[in-house]
Amino acid sequence: MSAPMPYSPPPAFASLRRVLALVYKEGMQILRDPSSIAISIVLPIVLILLFGYGLSLDIKQVPIALVVEGSSPAATSLAGSFRLTRYFDPQTVPTLHAAEILLQQRRVLGIVWIRHGFSRDFQARRARVAVLVQGAEVNRDRLIQGYAASVIQQWSQQQAGRLGVVWQPGATVESRVWFNEAMRSRLFLVPGVIVLVMTLIGALMTALVVSREWERGTMESLFVTPVRAGEILLGKTIPYFMLGMIGLALCIFSATVLFKVPLVGSVWVLAVASGLYLLVALALGLLISTVAKNQFVAIQVAMLVTFLPAFILSGFIFDLRSMPPFIQAVTFVVPARYYVAVLQTIFLAGDVWAVLLPNGAVLLVMAVVLLALTRAKTRKRLL
Amino acid sequence: MTMADASTAKLRCANVHRSFRRKNGSVLRAVVDISLAAQPGTVTALVGPDGAGKTTLLRMITALITPDQGSIEVAGVDVCKNPSAVQAMVGYMPQRFGLYEDLTVEENLNLYANLHGVPARRRQAVYEPLMKMTALAPFMHRLAGRLSGGMKQKLGLACTLVRTPELLVLDEPTVGVDPVSRRELWEIIARLVGESGLTVVMSTPYLDEAERCDAALVLYEGRVISAGPPHAMRELAAGRVFRISPPVGQTPRYMQSRLMNQPGLVDAVPEGGQVRCVTAPSSADANPLAGLMPQPAAPRFEDGFMITLPQNQSSAASAAVRGQRAPANQILAESIGNARPNNSPGSEEPVVEVHDLVRRFGEFIAVNHVTFTVRRREIFGLLGPNGAGKSTTFRMLCGLLPPTSGTLRVAGVDARRAGSAARQRLGYVAQKFSLYGHLTMAQNLAFFASAYGLHSAKRRARLAWAIEEFELGDYLQTLSGAAPGGYKQRLAMACALLHEPELLFLDEPTSGVDPLARREFWQRINTLAEGGVTVVVTTHFMEEAEYCDRLLILNNGRILAQGSPAEVRQHALAKDSQPPTMEDAFIAIVEASAVAGGGKA
Numbered sequence: 006m007s008a009p010m011p012y013s014p015p016p017a018f019a020s021l022r023r024v025l026a027l028v029y030k031e032g033m034q035i036l037r038d039p040s041s042i043a044i045s046i047v048l049p050i051v052l053i054l055l056f057g058y059g060l061s062l063d064i065k066q067v068p069i070a071l072v073v074e075g076s077s078p079a080a081t082s083l084a085g086s087f088r089l090t091r092y093f094d095p096q097t098v099p100t101l102h103a104a105e106i107l108l109q110q111r112r113v114l115g116i117v118w119i120r121h122g123f124s125r126d127f128q129a130r131r132a133r134v135a136v137l138v139q140g141a142e143v144n145r146d147r148l149i150q151g152y153a154a155s156v157i158q159q160w161s162q163q164q165a166g167r168l169g170v171v172w173q174p175g176a177t178v179e180s181r182v183w184f185n186e187a188m189r190s191r192l193f194l195v196p197g198v199i200v201l202v203m204t205l206i207g208a209l210m211t212a213l214v215v216s217r218e219w220e221r222g223t224m225e226s227l228f229v230t231p232v233r234a235g236e237i238l239l240g241k242t243i244p245y246f247m248l249g250m251i252g253l254a255l256c257i258f259s260a261t262v263l264f265k266v267p268l269v270g271s272v273w274v275l276a277v278a279s280g281l282y283l284l285v286a287l288a289l290g291l292l293i294s295t296v297a298k299n300q301f302v303a304i305q306v307a308m309l310v311t312f313l314p315a316f317i318l319s320g321f322i323f324d325l326r327s328m329p330p331f332i333q334a335v336t337f338v339v340p341a342r343y344y345v346a347v348l349q350t351i352f353l354a355g356d357v358w359a360v361l362l363p364n365g366a367v368l369l370v371m372a373v374v375l376l377a378l379t380r381a382k383t384r385k386r387l388l
Numbered sequence: 389m390t391m392a393d394a395s396t397a398k399l400r401c402a403n404v405h406r407s408f409r410r411k412n413g414s415v416l417r418a419v420v421d422i423s424l425a426a427q428p429g430t431v432t433a434l435v436g437p438d439g440a441g442k443t444t445l446l447r448m449i450t451a452l453i454t455p456d457q458g459s460i461e462v463a464g465v466d467v468c469k470n471p472s473a474v475q476a477m478v479g480y481m482p483q484r485f486g487l488y489e490d491l492t493v494e495e496n497l498n499l500y501a502n503l504h505g506v507p508a509r510r511r512q513a514v515y516e517p518l519m520k521m522t523a524l525a526p527f528m529h530r531l532a533g534r535l536s537g538g539m540k541q542k543l544g545l546a547c548t549l550v551r552t553p554e555l556l557v558l559d560e561p562t563v564g565v566d567p568v569s570r571r572e573l574w575e576i577i578a579r580l581v582g583e584s585g586l587t588v589v590m591s592t593p594y595l596d597e598a599e600r601c602d603a604a605l606v607l608y609e610g611r612v613i614s615a616g617p618p619h620a621m622r623e624l625a626a627g628r629v630f631r632i633s634p635p636v637g638q639t640p641r642y643m644q645s646r647l648m649n650q651p652g653l654v655d656a657v658p659e660g661g662q663v664r665c666v667t668a669p670s671s672a673d674a675n676p677l678a679g680l681m682p683q684p685a686a687p688r689f690e691d692g693f694m695i696t697l698p699q700n701q702s703s704a705a706s707a708a709v710r711g712q713r714a715p716a717n718q719i720l721a722e723s724i725g726n727a728r729p730n731n732s733p734g735s736e737e738p739v740v741e742v743h744d745l746v747r748r749f750g751e752f753i754a755v756n757h758v759t760f761t762v763r764r765r766e767i768f769g770l771l772g773p774n775g776a777g778k779s780t781t782f783r784m785l786c787g788l789l790p791p792t793s794g795t796l797r798v799a800g801v802d803a804r805r806a807g808s809a810a811r812q813r814l815g816y817v818a819q820k821f822s823l824y825g826h827l828t829m830a831q832n833l834a835f836f837a838s839a840y841g842l843h844s845a846k847r848r849a850r851l852a853w854a855i856e857e858f859e860l861g862d863y864l865q866t867l868s869g870a871a872p873g874g875y876k877q878r879l880a881m882a883c884a885l886l887h888e889p890e891l892l893f894l895d896e897p898t899s900g901v902d903p904l905a906r907r908e909f910w911q912r913i914n915t916l917a918e919g920g921v922t923v924v925v926t927t928h929f930m931e932e933a934e935y936c937d938r939l940l941i942l943n944n945g946r947i948l949a950q951g952s953p954a955e956v957r958q959h960a961l962a963k964d965s966q967p968p969t970m971e972d973a974f975i976a977i978v979e980a981s982a983v984a985g986g987g988k989a
Contacts, residue, residue: 020505022502022505023503023505025502026498026499026503027503030488030491030495030499033490033491033495034490034491037490037491038490221484221489222482222483222484223486225447225480225484225486226480226486226544226547227486227503228450228452228475229450229451229452229478229480229557230475230476230500230503231472231475231476231503231504231505232503233472385471385472386451386452386453386454386471387452387453388408388453388454
């Protein structure tokens with residue numbers, strides 16, 4: 006070689022140039038690898054749409070069978086109410102027997118049975134309308150019952166108003182919580198998606214890309230250069246932190262613009278809290294990949310340790326207070342739990358510092374501890 | 389090595405030990421008491437089969453693994469006390485390139501230049517000679533993953549040379565690389581050592597590469613079994629190497645198989661249409677080859693290696709044992725001369741017929757219009773470097789992968805529609821050990837016997853045959869994952885042969901296997917072929933072509949040459965009165981096709 010570089014002793018501090026070189030390398034790899042783009046951009050959008058539209062607890066145009074015995078004006082009017090509401094798509098059948106057949110064939114999901122003498126009973130304030138459901142899908146069936154009850158309730162209110170009587174709640178009416186619940190579900194599910202996206206990008210992707218470097222032998226080459234272990238970690242953390250923040254921006258945008266979820270609190274508080282959680286997730290991902298040096302094991306462990314708890318044990322979908330005490334105790338070590346609390350507060354209640362500060366503090370402590378642990382565990386050694 | 393040597397050495401290892409705990413709790417002694425000193429401006433080779441401890445030693449030198457005992461110094465710096473200092477001044481190319489396949493050639497170079505602190509303004513001056521040397525200049529903007537195996541190795545080497553390292557450590561840089569690239573890599577290393585006084589330590593499974601080095605350490609099961617300049621190894625075999633021409637009408641491989649077990653011989657390999665033999669040092673006979681008109685030949689490193697092998701050291705005793713099986717000297721001459729005057733298997737009907745076979749993976753053409761036939765009882769070789777299309781062709785033959793176009797008939801059946809009936813007639817040994825590591829050898833055999841539907845007396849007979857034929861008796865109750873490498877391979881072959889297939893496919897059976905086990909393996913293949921089995925085998929060891937009846941050389945999915953070893957060898961001209969080797973032939977063919985094709989890169 007005509008232009009050799011003399012050997013220089015290893016520097017005592019982290020070199021900006023080396024870190025930048027590693028960040029640039031990682032960035033190029035992200036841009037060229039369709040799977041990183043899929044996880045960081047496409048997946049958040051899919052999740053938002055899925056949770057926004059698919060997992061809505063709202064129901065619309067549910068096919069039901071309407072059995073109206075007799076033709077009293079009240080019965081006909083109530084049946085009309087069922088036809089007019091957008092929640093149901095009723096099919097009128099002459100007998101209960103015919104309706105049961107439809108239910109068995111799954112051509113309808115429920116039966117509303119208005120019996121003989123409904124008008125008379127209604128005036129006597131003892132009218133009863135039967136709402137029958139299969140009970141196979143409890144959640145959906147409860148919704149049908151709830152909606153049916155509300156239709157009946159509204160109708161009886163109107164009737165009472167028309168007749169000039171003071172309406173009193175009849176025995177037929179069930180709780181109406183479900184009605185509002187459907188409206189509320191989207192409001193907390195969409196922000197909840199942010200926790201999934203941040204976990205995927207932070208933990209799952211870093212665990213994957215680091216273990217890939219082990220598998221392909223590139224880690225071995227990197228180690229035998231003047232690069233320091235901390236620089237390798239920075240070289241992984243910075244690009245995926247930025248990727249996570251892009252995912253966050255995407256989620257906030259689609260939540261507020263697409264689904265009209267109000268963002269009551271400040272975006273900046275949200276960004277800081279998300280940054281903290283992202284650091285926790287990144288540290289977890291890096292820690293996993295220092296232990297599991299192949300992609301298959303890394304993804305399994307990352308799923309079990311980060312993604313599934315973020316999904317199930319964070320209070321995102323399942324209410325923590327209704328869990329058995331032991332499981333509740335476990336949730337305290339799940340970082341996503343604190344982040345979900347922060348997310349729901351900022352989105353729905355605003356900058357409530359009494360909630361944000363303690364949860365943020367826990368995330369900060371977790372981030373510091375996990376990053377320190379990762380740094381200590383990362384050595385330029387194979388074994 | 390004297391003390392004076394050790395003080396000036398760029399690399400000094402003293403009594404280095406390293407053990408690993410296996411998953412089953414047993415201890416693997418990967419490196420046992422190894423000492424070495426590499427002088428500035430020299431190339432030191434670590435030679436040995438898989439599992440000899442080469443990679444572990446190199447990783448200890450580069451501070452990736454700490455030794456249990458002993459000391460290592462690179463340019464006077466203690467590796468254990470100051471690992472990061474050593475890692476900063478050593479250039480290291482691990483076995484798997486260490487390249488980022490989704491970065492371009494230039495981006496890979498830039499990354500390493502930045503990591504090594506090469507200023508941006510100096511880069512052009514540094515890259516230019518590197519690109520010239522590696523001939524990668526036209527590919528600066530190509531993704532590293534799209535380079536050929538040889539080009540990847542050159543790029544890996546260039547990345548370690550963005551600044552001149554104190555010590556260059558290369559782990560098996562020439563494995564799986566085609567002979568042309570291999571030669572080029574060696575030229576690059578020679579230039580670096582000659583021009584800039586670089587010190588190189590490298591590992592290789594190829595014994596012939598040891599000859600190009602200044603010092604060679606032969607490792608075997610973690611220990612050094614010989615160390616010193618390669619000529620010392622050659623001199624061990626001086627006057628004991630002979631070439632024998634087989635009688636007219638007999639193949640060298642047939643003769644070699646008869647000579648292999650001959651008392652008084654430590655080695656016999658077919659080469660250049662002859663059989664190359666090495667006699668044992670303490671042989672009682674003056675020359676065990678008397679009567680076969682042996683011509684003396686120049687000794688090589690490998691001949692000395694065969695003599696040094698522990699198995700061959702007690703040659704007097706082993707010769708006596710082996711002598712009981714082999715016929716006496718004189719009878720040998722007769723039997724070689726008379727028995728089976730012509731076992732040329734070419735006369736029989738084709739078992740495998742491949743016509744105009746093409747396989748594409750997207751844009752990439754892995755197998756490009758390949759046509760060949762394999763006849764009954766033939767040993768047919770598919771030769772070529774990694775990525776030549778050998779394994780893809782193989783998978784199509786076995787009905788594991790549908791071809792894009794072309795016809796394939798295996799044992800008379802169209803391989804596209806090969807059902808279980810066709811598979812019943814062929815055996816397949818995959819490249820990697822693909823048996824159940826958590827079952828014992830006996831359980832593996834029993835499982836495959838059931839899988840092939842063998843039962844009652846037939847089953848017992850075949851299992852007994854497999855255990856005897858492959859000498860598995862001692863290891864039957866051992867978990868197959870924990871058995872020694874050679875036994876794993878025997879078990880794999882035994883399982884593939886339980887159902888008495890007429891056709892046996894072997895994918896890279898000898899890669900990573902030590903030279904002795906390789907010879908033993910070819911011995912078995914010979915026996916099988918003589919017993920009526922047709923064998924199709926892939927290999928990237930060019931010299932193994934000599935064991936085949938006919939062969940096909942593939943490169944970049946195309947057939948470069950086809951025919952008997954003698955026919956293929958004719959592509960190269962004889963040099964230094966020695967007949968050309970298969971590797972010479974490969975290089976000559978590639979160069980000729982490059983000239984004809986206008987020099988495609």
